[in-house]
Amino acid sequence: MIALKDVQFRYKKQRPLFENLNLTLQPGFIYGLLGKNGAGKSSLLKHMAGLLYPNSGECRVFGYNAQDRDPNMLQDIYVIPEEFELPGINISSYVSNNAVFYTRFDYAQMDAYLTEFELPRTVKLSNLSYGQKKKFLIAFGLSTNARLLILDEPTNGLDIPSKSQFRKIMASALDEEKLIIISTHQVRDLENLIDNIVVLEQGSIIFNQNVAAISERVTFEYNLNGVPDDEVLYSEELHGRRAGIVKNLSGMETRVDLELLFNGIVKDAATINRHFAN
Template sequence: MIQVQNLDFSYSKKSQLFSQLNWESRTGNIIGMLGKNGAGKSSFLRILAGLLFPNSGQVSVLGFSPEQRNQTFLSEVFFVPDENFLPGYLPAERYQQILQPFYPRFDSEIFTRLLDRFEVDSQEKIKNLSFGQQKKVGLAMALSSGCALILLDEPTNGLDISSKSAFRKELISVLSEDQTVVIATHLIRDLENTLDRVMILDQGQIKLDADLSDLADSLHFGVSQSEVSGAIYSQSSALGVQFIQERTTQAQTVVNLELLFEGVTSGVPIASFLSKTNSLTA
């Protein structure tokens, strides 16, 4: 679905953001792209959407070069930026009616149900909605679009706790097996129990790219009252010492995404402890 080869990208008069970056993705995954603020998450999504152009290298999405903005490509990719992109003078229902013809598999029934689930008044002009409600309209559009690739930039930013929970549930229930979602976020806890795969972007490179199932098979996550011998990574917390170990005979544990992220961005070579057949590294 996505192939990125030797990607170089920089903004004018700024230092290089990506250098010789490589990445690929298959169909049918919910992928979390994690990174600190300024790591380039939003820029990477915009390159995939064809809104920013590489300085060099090749990017292929659904067999198309995004920067060419082919009509078929545009009908199969839906991008929701972090900032509001909706026309304020229209109510959500009218905006959906205008946009729907551009997406062949758009499901208006799902859109109506999602707005109801998100408690958004479809008849109210978008400019009169709060930032969080406007974000919900954009997410409802994306999840109703039927697009093969959905790109979400900080989708839970501005949502309250109940709305975040509703978003996670709807994301899982609405998607079909032939759809792929890439979610860029620094709010790691908001993605728990949602992702199939995690990609960590740091210092212009992809430091880890692996399925959650492979991480759970290969690594043991735990908490101890003291330092653990042989830990790959550990840090103190209010609960004690949180740690990551290579899994041998231990029972499988839930992947602690926050601890994993801290370990990877601290320079720990987590990828070297994963199954070579199931993990993808840059």
Template sequence: MIHIENLSFGYKKDKLLFHNLNLILSRGHIYGLLGKNGAGKSSLLKNMVGLAFPQQGTCLVQGYTSSDRLPSMLENVFFLPEEFHVPSLSTKKYVHYTAPFYPSFDYDAFYSYLKEFEVPSEAVLSDLSFGQQKKMMIAFGLAANTDLLVLDEPTNGLDIPSKVQFRKLIAGALTLERCIVISTHQVRDLDSLIDTVVILHDREVVVNQEMDTIAEKLLFTTVPTSQGVQVLYAEESVRGITAILPNPEGAYSRVDLELLFNGIISGNKEITQILNTSHYAPTI
């Protein structure tokens, strides 16, 4: 679906956000793109959808060079940025004017999503709150039925019930033909939704792994003390020491995305080495 090869990008030639970045994203997955503030998550998404242009390297979406922004590519890509503008139109008029750009748009599904999000279909968009506007745009993106759906910080501005609905609708929208990419700094909003995590750090993608693979290679647990235990990363918590350990025996644990992210950006290269070693195999 998306093939990025040796991509270098920056808003200034002497200050690159990415250098020789490589990334492959496939159909049938919900990817969570994580990174510190300023790491370039939004810029990477804009390169994917052709709103930013690499200084070097290539970004292909379904075989198209994304920066060419050909209609044959754009009709099958929906991008919801973190900040967006809505016109002073009713929802129905907005759909009337905009939906024809997406040949597979499902009108019935759109109004069903609006109902689940409790967004009035007759309201003028500019009169809605930011959270209501965002829910409308998420509903539109899902109903567009594009093979590539890219969402930048989609849960910002949503209340807790709306976040639950968001996760439910996104999970239900995934098909074998669809690729969904979600960028967020609110890690816990994604941990029950995504199946693959992509971590952007120090101008490159340091992790691109399925959650099941991470669970096979690393053990997330609570230990009474770190003494005598090979701890890759640990944090103090009310339950004791929450830690990431090597998992040579393949014991099952639930991936703690926040702990994993903190461990990686702390500079612990052993975690990424374990995750990126293809020949690693747990002993069963």
């Protein structure tokens, strides 16, 4: 479990980024962390990995204080950052040098992921394309079997077939002990993958709901003609029509449009949250 309690943080000579931020994340779920540029997503992920320290409050990961970076905690965390550099060695050498830091590393699993992603084993990592490097890090991260996997913009650089592979692999990798956090702007890449949506705006959590609850409480309509105004929670112009988020009065589960949902939350989180509170 990850638990952030009353976290306050600011970079030097800047306004506070987090003020009394509270968030609890449970194993067994894939969380989608969404937010605009500058909302604080990467900084939040770094707190969870113990790479940034709160000015006050605490961030605990599996019972450890994250900023202590206890080796027992670190062997259970793998972070795939948005920006990275890989050394000029081949895949086999990288695995041999780094797998030893993860007690549950599965070499057969790694080999299967490499085959799935069609990654060459003998070419130097530094000579791979950006998309190939990203797929290698995803394969290695999953093979560590770390209980916490943090991915920052994991689908950047992946082509359409690779994104489909990514979704399939991520869904099959989850178990009741693992906690996966995916931070992205590519919200459509997360559809049918994530279990919970957390939206960060200006350093504050403005929305935190389970996808199943979202699908039961709201529907996403692409032509609001004839829909009573008191049932519409958010609307926008889309392809010449008025689309939006509508109260789900039937109680039947519906498809969640993450892009439309995100737009609505950023524009009017209070209205949408009130509906979920009722």
